[in-house]
Amino acid sequence: MTRVHLSSPDITPHEEQRVLDAIRSGWVAPLGPDVNAFERAMAARVGAGHAVALSSGTAALHLVLVSWGVGPGDHVPTSTLTFAATANAISYTGATPVFIDSDPATGNIDPALLDDAIARLRADGKDVPAIVPVDLLGRCADYAAIAAVAARHGVKVLSDSAESLGARSGDVLAGSFGDAAILSFNGNKIMTTSGGGMVMTDDAALADHVHFLSTQAREPAAHYEHKQIGYNYRLSNLLAGLGRAQLERLDRMIARRRQHRAMYAELFAPVDGVEIFQRAGDEQDNCWLTAILVDADTTGWSSGDLLTHLATHDIESRPLWKPMHLQPVFAGHPQVTSGAAEHLFHTGLSLPSGSALTTEELGRVTGAISGFLGMS
Missing domain, CATH: 3.40.640.10 (Type I PLP-dependent aspartate aminotransferase-like (Major domain))
Structure with missing residues (x-):
């Protein structure tokens, strides 16, 4: 596999x-x-x-x-x-x-x-x-x-x-x-x-x-x-x-990624506490990566739990970028922060979004997520 x-x-x-x-x-x-x-x-x-x-x-x-x-x-x-x-x-x-x-x-x-x-x-x-x-x-x-x-x-x-x-x-x-x-x-x-x-x-x-x-x-x-x-x-x-x-081929590749975002939106629509990040207004986006935000208090599971589950199925997912002001190499650098980026880092998870994903690969991803949701 x-x-x-x-x-x-x-x-x-x-x-x-x-x-x-x-x-x-x-x-x-x-x-x-x-x-x-x-x-x-x-x-x-x-x-x-x-x-x-x-x-x-x-x-x-x-x-x-x-x-x-x-x-x-x-x-x-x-x-x-x-x-x-x-x-x-x-x-x-x-x-x-x-x-x-x-x-x-x-x-x-x-x-x-x-x-x-x-x-x-x-x-x-x-x-x-x-x-x-x-x-x-x-x-x-x-x-x-x-x-x-x-x-x-x-x-x-x-x-x-x-x-x-x-x-x-x-x-x-x-x-x-x-x-x-x-x-x-x-x-x-x-x-x-x-x-x-x-x-x-x-x-x-x-x-x-x-x-x-x-x-x-x-x-x-x-x-x-x-x-x-x-x-x-x-x-x-x-x-x-x-x-x-x-x-x-750029426009066709963007259209393919947009289809993936719509797929994820449908998959997670019934799940309270999960939203598709940046979904509002995304008609102007290129949908490079589709990410979800997870409210663990509502779902009973965290973005990290889903990441771990997908990894057992050899499916890559990734938290949103760790904010630069939290990176050890930039410790002590000037910052103007509100906590928003830290919240996104802790709750966000990017999911497979590439335009080269095959039907079989997409089926593996949706099947793994559906299995996780059924267990949670």
């Missing part, structure tokens, strides 16, 4: 052919025609002026912050309910991440707490050059409210859209919000290039500088000339071939 994963890569013969074509083109190193075509296609998809394909979403976060001159002494507010890469990238620059709690309904950054945090930091004489809101599990943050906060305080916005490609907030598409945005194409994301990421921006100078830094900051000379510290962060042409094929 093979393991059922949360979100396995969804690869078809279409992707295989695109990678083969890239190999046969002779462009097997970073850069090449597939990278250029992938950048153009993604910029068109999200409505951004420029795109720079990189080795990861983390690299994309890092290079935007470096390009903006963020560094030691700066404080950068970000979502506490996120994967560590967001906070790590801020830390790479020498700046201090400041962790902001969540809107309890969506898990995304609370704009009121963000506003308060920036005001407090400025009152204490801290430099706050940028903020990094995060789109959680395929739900866009409240872009309109965040834009108002950023404008009020004169800070740049770097939107971490690693989990939200294909989603929107009102009329604004994920990947197009802010002064810059980043995407991730890690193996478990809504679409994948195995590993990879991208910077999206309307700022041509920023895109050029990110491109420059990502190729080891090599100056235009016949020999190797370097005046700045650079990074080896570019995306392979082979992986870009994979990404082009995935992008062409």
